[in-house]
Amino acid sequence: MELPFQIDLTGQSAVVTGGSGVIGGVFCRALAACGAQVAVLGRSSAKSEVCAESIRKEGGKAFAVAADVLSRDSLLAARESILQRAGGINILVNCAGGAVPGAAVPQDQLADAVPGETTFFTADIEKIHRELDLNIYGTMLPTQIFGECLTGRKNANIINIASMGADRPLTRLAGYSAAKAAVANFTQWAAVYFARSGVRVNAIAPGFFHTTQNHSLQYNPDGTPTVRSGKILRSTPMERYGDPEDLIGALLYLASPKGSAFVTGVILPVDGGFEAYSGV
Numbered sequence: 001m002e003l004p005f006q007i008d009l010t011g012q013s014a015v016v017t018g019g020s021g022v023i024g025g026v027f028c029r030a031l032a033a034c035g036a037q038v039a040v041l042g043r044s045s046a047k048s049e050v051c052a053e054s055i056r057k058e059g060g061k062a063f064a065v066a067a068d069v070l071s072r073d074s075l076l077a078a079r080e081s082i083l084q085r086a087g088g089i090n091i092l093v094n095c096a097g098g099a100v101p102g103a104a105v106p107q108d109q110l111a112d113a114v115p116g117e118t119t120f121f122t123a124d125i126e127k128i129h130r131e132l133d134l135n136i137y138g139t140m141l142p143t144q145i146f147g148e149c150l151t152g153r154k155n156a157n158i159i160n161i162a163s164m165g166a167d168r169p170l171t172r173l174a175g176y177s178a179a180k181a182a183v184a185n186f187t188q189w190a191a192v193y194f195a196r197s198g199v200r201v202n203a204i205a206p207g208f209f210h211t212t213q214n215h216s217l218q219y220n221p222d223g224t225p226t227v228r229s230g231k232i233l234r235s236t237p238m239e240r241y242g243d244p245e246d247l248i249g250a251l252l253y254l255a256s257p258k259g260s261a262f263v264t265g266v267i268l269p270v271d272g273g274f275e276a277y278s279g280v
Contacts, residue, residue, distance in 0.1 A: 001029050001058065004249040007256045010035035012155060013086035014255075017069050017142050018096030020047035022211045023161075026244040027093055027251055028052075032060030034252065036091065039082045041065045069096045069138035075145040089149040091255055092158045094139045097183075099176045100131040108171040120174065128175035135179035140186060147190075151197045155257035158194075160187045160203040164271050167205070172228075180205075184267050191265030200264040202254045207271025208232045209242040237273030246270060 014031045018024040020042030032038045032055045040055075040062055042048040048064035055062035063085060067078035082089065105120050106113075113119045139160050150156035164170075166184040169177035184203060191201040210218075218229045218241070225233075233239050250270050254260050269275050 001033050003030060003033055003252065005252065007034050007252050007259065009091075009155075009255065009257070012090040012257075013037045013039065013082070013088055014091035014093065015039045015041055015065075015082060015089055015142075015146055016093040016095055017041045017067075017138070018094075020044055020051055020064075021095065021098075023206075023209070023244045023247060024093075024095040025051045025054075026248065027095055028062060029055055029058070029060070030248045030251060031091065031093075031255065032062050033058070034255075037061040037063075037086050039063060039065050039078075039086065039089075041067050041069075041078060042096075043068050069094075069142050070133055072141060072145070075142060079145055079149065083149065088153055089146055090153050090155050090157075092142065092146045092150065093251070094142055094158065094160045096138050096142075097135040097161060097179075099173060100127050100134065103127040103131045103175045104172045105174070106172070131175035132179045132182075135176070136182040136186065139183050143186075143190060147194070147199065150199045151194075153198075155255075156198055157200040157202070157255060158190065159251065159254050160201070162187065162203040162205040162267055164205055164207045164269065164274050166267070167275065187267060188265045195264060200254075200260070202260075202264060202266045202268065204247060204250045204254070205267050205269045205271065205275075206247060207236060207242055207269070207274040209244060209246075211244070235274060235277055235279065236271070237277050240272065242270065242272060 014036045016028045019028045019040035028038045028040050040048040040052045045066035052062040052064040065078045068074045162184040163180035165177040166180040187203040250268050
């Protein structure tokens with residue numbers, strides 16, 4: 001794949017949770033293109049293998065591992081398998097996460113609700129609970145399981161995925177915004193905790209991107225942009241959605257054994273100017 005710049009990860013091993021997803025798959029391919037051996041970790045071994053096979057066809061090194069980021073036993077088994085195949089772990093990318101269908105409310109403000117419409121008061125709290133678990137617990141648990149293997153390793157670093165919603169909560173997405181705020185907070189906590197143990201911990205905070213997960217928020221069934229999509233683009237100075245490939249530069253910078261050796265505890269925005277824009 002074409003990279004914005006090259007770093008040398010030869011001889012290093014990376015684990016990417018959510019590696020079978022759109023953004024996770026791009027991350028796996030980018031790390032492999034820099035010489036890393038990549039463990040593509042996802043709940044579906046078949047989907048993870050599709051990504052791993054595409055990397056091998058491009059001349060990279062990758063293998064699929066099935067695991068659930070919310071299951072300790074599943075992650076422990078994955079760790080054993082990865083260590084047997086790779087010998088060690090240098091980089092952990094916690095990419096598993098995202099919004100959970102049915103956890104959002106359909107209006108920006110309670111005053112906008114129409115009779116009979118779901119509001120925060122009637123929202124499915126179990127789906128919101130799932131959203132919180134998937135994003136923060138699904139980041140903390142892999143860090144606990146795989147992070148132990150990073151201490152003492154060359155270029156040991158952990159890269160989490162936060163969101164612009166971590167700093168300013170997104171309307172309709174109470175659970176997602178709260179969960180990503182927790183991911184950002186945990187990133188800084190872990191950066192301090194691991195600092196003298198040789199493990200760097202940072203996060204990427206994407207703005208609004210084109211992904212399968214976000215499609216229904218951005219486009220109507222007929223393909224026309226939603227009203228919400230118009231609000232998003234008006235609040236993004238570059239007036240476009242990001243493509244997953246736009247995140248590669250941030251990933252490689254944070255994973256660099258030289259370029260970011262003194263960088264830890266950073267939440268790096270990749271958002272087309274969304275965070276900088278005041279709205280006027």
